[in-house]
Amino acid sequence: MNRQPxxxxxxxxxxxxxxxxxxxxxxxxxxxxxxxxxxxxxxEAVENLGYxxxxxxxxxxxxxxxxxxxxxxxxxxxxxxxxxxxxQVALHEKGYNLLVSSNVYxxxxxxxxxxxxxxxxxxxxxxIGHSRDSETYQYLERRGIPSVLAWSMQPGQTHTCxxxxxxxxMHPLADKVIELGHRHIGVISGIVExxxxxxxxxxxxxxxxxAHGLTVDPDMIIQTFYDLDNGSIAFEQLMQKVPTPTAxxxxxxxxxxxxxxxxxxxxxxxxxxxxITGFDDxxxxxxxxxxxxxxxxxxxxxxRRAADLLVDLIEDRGSAxxxxxxxxxxxxxxLSPPKT
Amino acid sequence: MNRQPxxxxxxxxxxxxxxxxxxxxxxxxxxxxxxxxxxxxxxEAVENLGYxxxxxxxxxxxxxxxxxxxxxxxxxxxxxxxxxxxxQVALHEKGYNLLVSSNVYxxxxxxxxxxxxxxxxxxxxxxIGHSRDSETYQYLERRGIPSVLAWSMQPGQTHTCxxxxxxxxMHPLADKVIELGHRHIGVISGIVExxxxxxxxxxxxxxxxxAHGLTVDPDMIIQTFYDLDNGSIAFEQLMQKVPTPTAxxxxxxxxxxxxxxxxxxxxxxxxxxxxITGFDDxxxxxxxxxxxxxxxxxxxxxxRRAADLLVDLIEDRGSAxxxxxxxxxxxxxxLSPPKT
DNA sequence: AAAACAATTGTAAGCGCTTACAGTGATGTC
DNA sequence: GACATCACTGTAAGCGCTTACAATTGTTTT
Numbered sequence: 062m063n064r065q066p067x068x069x070x071x072x073x074x075x076x077x078x079x080x081x082x083x084x085x086x087x088x089x090x091x092x093x094x095x096x097x098x099x100x101x102x103x104x105e106a107v108e109n110l111g112y113x114x115x116x117x118x119x120x121x122x123x124x125x126x127x128x129x130x131x132x133x134x135x136x137x138x139x140x141x142x143x144x145x146x147x148x149q150v151a152l153h154e155k156g157y158n159l160l161v162s163s164n165v166y167x168x169x170x171x172x173x174x175x176x177x178x179x180x181x182x183x184x185x186x187x188x189i190g191h192s193r194d195s196e197t198y199q200y201l202e203r204r205g206i207p208s209v210l211a212w213s214m215q216p217g218q219t220h221t222c223x224x225x226x227x228x229x230x231m232h233p234l235a236d237k238v239i240e241l242g243h244r245h246i247g248v249i250s251g252i253v254e255x256x257x258x259x260x261x262x263x264x265x266x267x268x269x270x271x272a273h274g275l276t277v278d279p280d281m282i283i284q285t286f287y288d289l290d291n292g293s294i295a296f297e298q299l300m301q302k303v304p305t306p307t308a309x310x311x312x313x314x315x316x317x318x319x320x321x322x323x324x325x326x327x328x329x330x331x332x333x334x335x336x337i338t339g340f341d342d343x344x345x346x347x348x349x350x351x352x353x354x355x356x357x358x359x360x361x362x363x364x365r366r367a368a369d370l371l372v373d374l375i376e377d378r379g380s381a382x383x384x385x386x387x388x389x390x391x392x393x394x395x396l397s398p399p400k401t
Numbered sequence: 402m403n404r405q406p407x408x409x410x411x412x413x414x415x416x417x418x419x420x421x422x423x424x425x426x427x428x429x430x431x432x433x434x435x436x437x438x439x440x441x442x443x444x445e446a447v448e449n450l451g452y453x454x455x456x457x458x459x460x461x462x463x464x465x466x467x468x469x470x471x472x473x474x475x476x477x478x479x480x481x482x483x484x485x486x487x488x489q490v491a492l493h494e495k496g497y498n499l500l501v502s503s504n505v506y507x508x509x510x511x512x513x514x515x516x517x518x519x520x521x522x523x524x525x526x527x528x529i530g531h532s533r534d535s536e537t538y539q540y541l542e543r544r545g546i547p548s549v550l551a552w553s554m555q556p557g558q559t560h561t562c563x564x565x566x567x568x569x570x571m572h573p574l575a576d577k578v579i580e581l582g583h584r585h586i587g588v589i590s591g592i593v594e595x596x597x598x599x600x601x602x603x604x605x606x607x608x609x610x611x612a613h614g615l616t617v618d619p620d621m622i623i624q625t626f627y628d629l630d631n632g633s634i635a636f637e638q639l640m641q642k643v644p645t646p647t648a649x650x651x652x653x654x655x656x657x658x659x660x661x662x663x664x665x666x667x668x669x670x671x672x673x674x675x676x677i678t679g680f681d682d683x684x685x686x687x688x689x690x691x692x693x694x695x696x697x698x699x700x701x702x703x704x705r706r707a708a709d710l711l712v713d714l715i716e717d718r719g720s721a722x723x724x725x726x727x728x729x730x731x732x733x734x735x736l737s738p739p740k741t
Numbered sequence: 742a743a744a745a746c747a748a749t750t751g752t753a754a755g756c757g758c759t760t761a762c763a764g765t766g767a768t769g770t771c
Numbered sequence: 772g773a774c775a776t777c778a779c780t781g782t783a784a785g786c787g788c789t790t791a792c793a794a795t796t797g798t799t800t801t
Contacts, residue, residue: 068544070756070757070758071757071758071759072757072758080780080781081780081781081782082757082758082759082781083759083760083780083781083782083783084779084780084781086758086759086760087759087760087779087780090759094778094779094780095779095780096778096779096780099779099780111540111543113516113519113520114520114757114758115461115520115522115756115757115758116457116517116520116521116522117456117457117458117460117461117466117521117522117756117757117758118457118461118756118757118758118759118786119757119758119759120457120758120786121455121457121458121461121756121757121758121759121786121787121788122757122758122759122760122785122786123758123759123760123786124759124786126457135482136476136482136485136486137479137482137483137486139477142475142476142477142482143477145476146476146477146505158517160500161501165486176453177456177498179453180453180454180455180456181456181457182455182456182457200451203451204408288684289684289685289688290684293688318688319688322688322689322690325690344628344629344630345629345685348629348633348658348659348662349662350662350665350690410786410787410788411787411788411789412787412788420750420751421750421751421752422751422787422788422789423750423751423752423753423789423790424749424750424751426788426789426790427749427750427789427790430789434748434749434750435749435750436748436749436750439749439750454787454788455786455787455788457786457787457788458756458786458787458788458789459787459788459789460756460788461756461757461758461786461787461788461789462755462756462787462788462789462790463756463788463789463790464756464789
């Protein structure tokens with residue numbers, strides 16, 4: 062008695078309304094080409110039957126899906142969640158849907174995810190950062206699928222992108238730390254491999270130190286996965302080094318929050334005993350104690366601008382452009398001069 | 402000179418390999434039905450052409466998509482991010498893909514998202530909680546699309562689900578608070594409307610109070626959107642009430658973390674001056690200061706089990722089942738007896 | 742060696758939709 | 772009144788794939 066639930070099709074609607082499938086399709090997609098009376102007749106049938114168009118069939122016949130794919134490192138990091146949210150709202154206004162995948166910071170997975178998104182018919186792609194082999198770009202190129210890169214921006218690159226210069230953004234903060242008098246600086250960085258953003262931030266710190274005549278001790282730099290616990294662990298390790306760092310600069314706010322928590326646990330006062338800095342300015346940053354000195358990044362704006370760029374590309378307006386967003390050091394309470 | 406980038410199709414592969422499209426399709430989907438020599442011939446052609454199957458066409462022809470849809474309130478809350486992550490890993494092992502949408506806690510959007518997922522050909526759906534009109538369930542029923550509900554579980558309900566009883570989970574914590582001697586209890590709840598989980602948690606607190614002979618003062622209950630800032634704001638409001646609460650129970654850890662931050666800002670000591678409790682046991686819970694007393698929920702396991710259930714349903718094994726997971730009060734430092 | 746069967750492969754009919762193109766009247770123009 | 776025009780609507784050819792069924796070939800069985 063396996064009653065096959067029968068899903069209404071365009072044809073069913075056409076029959077019910079006494080018109081051809083072509084007309085029904087027009088009612089659904091180009092209302093203006095149809096007479097008022099047929100339109101209402103058809104819409105009524107649609108309503109009665111509870112018809113919903115089959116997306117796959119539509120995408121195949123129309124050779125476009127009105128869908129955009131995005132691949133982000135992780136949903137667990139608030140900055141992407143936020144930026145993507147803005148991205149999707151903007152897309153929605155333009156009549157596009159969003160498909161999100163995450164590669165959980167495993168860059169080698171990205172190619173596979175891209176293919177999957179493309180095979181699903183994505184009209185365009187949002188990708189994070191620049192680090193990926195040229196094969197991938199070629200693949201997209203060959204298939205004529207436009208893409209924009211976000212959250213990153215590298216001086217000589219040419220691909221359409223909207224982002225900020227991670228290096229130039231971390232620089233002022235590092236300068237600030239050093240100018241305040243810190244000479245022993247520990248760094249808790251994200252994993253640099255396959256992540257140009259983490260890499261640029263780390264380099265900015267090194268640059269700044271070198272420029273100020275400090276030597277960079279690789280032993281004082283810990284790379285770890287972005288996550289609260291790892292921030293804590295790395296902080297503890299750093300504080301056992303000799304000489305003890307008087308400031309710990311973190312690759313993002315999550316690591317910094319972990320470091321702050323561990324500091325309290327260890328009875329180390331922030332910023333009196335050690336200064337801690339972050340990056341991103343997520344909501345948490347101003348809720349930890351002491352409030353985190355960090356670099357503010359306009360994630361929402363990035364999402365919005367990315368949507369504009371991508372849709373323009375898809376609809377054949379405008380060509381490769383590069384939008385650089387400004388970041389800003391936010392001084393709060395976790396950074397102060399070192400104890401003398 | 403608009404060179405149409407031509408994407409290779411099954412047909413191209415067939416031609417290149419000198420076989421029929423049916424054979425190529427078999428090589429891709431049922432290797433065992435094809436001779437070794439043809440297989441390698443075909444695979445070579447696939448490789449050379451850089452062929453990727455068109456998902457839409459496949460889904461349409463096969464009448465199944467190997468895709469499962471999930472609709473979660475928000476990606477910004479770590480608990481869903483985590484559970485969904487586990488869900489997707491489990492699905493992947495079973496050969497399914499996951500499509501995630503979020504309704505940003507706007508329940509009225511859910512129906513639309515469900516339709517969208519269904520029209521994309523989702524073979525099954527993961528939904529959060531029970532609150533939705535029966536029309537929606539009927540829609541899924543008529544189309545023969547199985548679904549499982551997660552993160553919630555209500556005594557007399559019959560839909561396949563995996564979750565925990567929010568009410569029964571909050572109860573022991575509320576009892577604990579009262580048994581410690583608190584008589585003036587403030588509550589920062591999530592928005593109850595359209596959210597059975599928030600509602601059950603709130604009810605558990607009220608029940609418990611009533612059972613212990615305390616009167617429930619509606620004025621001491623604030624409903625707000627789940628978010629750090631709102632936790633702070635609500636906490637501040639609560640502390641201005643007379644009599645001042647000696648304990649503030651929060652609908653989740655995020656609200657609690659906001660409350661804790663505000664307490665420090667206001668110079669109110671936790672737990673000496675006021676106790677604060679959370680719910681969920683997210684990573685942040687043990688990193689705030691004082692570490693949060695909360696209710697631990699096995700989000701990862703939930704995701705895994707949900708995947709098992711759903712795939713069984715789709716592949717016609719097993720029928721409606723109900724899996725109840727256990728939660729556990731985690732005593733940390735933010736709860737203590739009231740000052741005397 | 743013929744019959745029976747198993748293992749491969751090919752043929753072709755869709756899946757549900759869009760859209761170029763071809764009608765069909767109704768209206769306007771000279 | 773003949774013809775061009777316009778506003779709709781219908782016809783039918785796919786979009787790229789899967790799969791029931793038929794055809795072919797190679798193996799066993801007797």
